[in-house]
Amino acid sequence: MDALDVFKALSNEGRLKILDLLKDPSSHFHCESGVDMDKVGVCVGEICRVTGLGQSTVSVYLSQLERAGLLESTRVGKWTYYRRSKDAFAKIADYVRENL
Amino acid sequence: MDALDVFKALSNEGRLKILDLLKDPSSHFHCESGVDMDKVGVCVGEICRVTGLGQSTVSVYLSQLERAGLLESTRVGKWTYYRRSKDAFAKIADYVRENL
DNA sequence: GCATTATATCGAATTTTTTAGAAATATAAG
DNA sequence: CTTATATTTCTAAAAAATTCGATATAATGC
Numbered sequence: 001m002d003a004l005d006v007f008k009a010l011s012n013e014g015r016l017k018i019l020d021l022l023k024d025p026s027s028h029f030h031c032e033s034g035v036d037m038d039k040v041g042v043c044v045g046e047i048c049r050v051t052g053l054g055q056s057t058v059s060v061y062l063s064q065l066e067r068a069g070l071l072e073s074t075r076v077g078k079w080t081y082y083r084r085s086k087d088a089f090a091k092i093a094d095y096v097r098e099n100l
Numbered sequence: 101m102d103a104l105d106v107f108k109a110l111s112n113e114g115r116l117k118i119l120d121l122l123k124d125p126s127s128h129f130h131c132e133s134g135v136d137m138d139k140v141g142v143c144v145g146e147i148c149r150v151t152g153l154g155q156s157t158v159s160v161y162l163s164q165l166e167r168a169g170l171l172e173s174t175r176v177g178k179w180t181y182y183r184r185s186k187d188a189f190a191k192i193a194d195y196v197r198e199n200l
Numbered sequence: 201g202c203a204t205t206a207t208a209t210c211g212a213a214t215t216t217t218t219t220a221g222a223a224a225t226a227t228a229a230g
Numbered sequence: 231c232t233t234a235t236a237t238t239t240c241t242a243a244a245a246a247a248t249t250c251g252a253t254a255t256a257a258t259g260c
Binding site: 008012014053054055056057060075077078079 | 247248249250251252256257258
Binding site for chain 1: 205206207208209210
């Protein structure tokens with residue numbers, strides 16, 4: 001885990017907002033293609049729609065969050081679904097408690 | 101606690117280095133004025149000397165870290181001694197685990 | 201093949217952060 | 231009160247991050 005990358009990813013309001021929305025996808029987003037958002041994640045376009053941020057901005061944000069290990073993604077057809085990493089946040093909490 | 105301020109404070113290599121050095125002051129710094137560094141903290145000039153960073157840079161860094169609640173300071177005579185906050189890091193760890 | 205849709209990447213303008221040097225402030229010592 | 235030292239604040243230039251629109255890539259359906 002690159003702590004600096006993680007903290008940089010977390011030091012932006014828009015990215016924190018996305019992380020928060022992704023805690024409970026089905027209550028914030030809806031999905032045309034019928035995948036289970038709570039399992040597979042949410043596609044880029046939906047995140048744009050809900051946050052009001054531009055498409056390229058959201059795409060970059062999601063890449064940063066994924067590179068830092070906070071999100072995971074799966075490509076299904078033309079959609080890329082992003083979801084929260086299952087254990088990243090507990091690991092970060094442990095890191096903060098033990099190493100920071 | 102302003103999480104964004106905390107993560108911004110943590111998203112810089114120099115500031116992370118300072119936090120690390122301040123974990124064990126007496127093994128990295130020495131003190132002319134004879135205060136107990138492990139209790140009171142380390143003065144700005146010493147942090148400049150050890151990190152090699154400019155004095156105004158270090159002063160700004162320390163202010164940012166203090167504003168985010170990660171450091172505390174005490175002025176004694178002409179020196180300002182900075183030390184790690186006793187419980188900030190456990191609180192941040194809890195925040196990450198529960199709210200992020 | 202071509203048109204459409206979703207996402208990623210590029211390029212550029214804007215904003216923010218970083219950082220150093222200079223000036224200002226505060227304290228101590230003579 | 232003057233001088234020396236430690237720190238903070240001011241200023242400004244350089245570097246990095248933000249953000250958008252345009253373009254490129256990838257997948258779908260005709």
